[in-house]
Amino acid sequence: xxxxxxxxxxxxxxxxxFSRCSRKDLASVSAIADEIDLPAGQELTRQGELGREFxxxxxxxxxxxxxxxxxxxxxxxxxxxEIALVAQMPRTATVVATSPVRALVMxxxxxxxxxxDSPEVQLKILEALAERLAPDSL
Numbered sequence: 832x833x834x835x836x837x838x839x840x841x842x843x844x845x846x847x848x849f850s851r852c853s854r855k856d857l858a859s860v861s862a863i864a865d866e867i868d869l870p871a872g873q874e875l876t877r878q879g880e881l882g883r884e885f886x887x888x889x890x891x892x893x894x895x896x897x898x899x900x901x902x903x904x905x906x907x908x909x910x911x912x913e914i915a916l917v918a919q920m921p922r923t924a925t926v927v928a929t930s931p932v933r934a935l936v937m938x939x940x941x942x943x944x945x946x947x948d949s950p951e952v953q954l955k956i957l958e959a960l961a962e963r964l965a966p967d968s969l
Contacts, residue, residue: 889933
């Protein structure tokens with residue numbers, strides 16, 4: 832069963848990077864989010880490799896490992912890889928599906944195109960990033 836566009840928007844809205852976006856903005860973001868199905872055991876990201884995708888888990892579970900040690904377990908509604916959309920940096924952890932997974936995925940090329948074509952979305956995302964990076968004391 833495929834996810835409706837408004838359900839995609841609701842999932843994406845929970846991601847801090849997109850928290851300032853309006854429903855209209857979220858519809859634009861949702862339009863570039865593809866739904867994928869992956870088997871248990873599938874590696875979604877690998878620590879040290881350049882990140883090019885961002886994921887939101889819809890169904891299923893995944894483990895996060897850093898330097899070979901499990902550091903987190905993910906489930907429906909969890910997300911990872913959002914920094915890859917903004918900064919071309921190596922992945923800080925490996926994520927492997929521990930069950931069959933359905934996820935939304937955004938690739939950096941489509942995301943950068945959206946940012947270029949929609950200055951309103953770009954500004955809201957930059958504001959959200961600045962808020963996340965600002966020291967708590969300010």
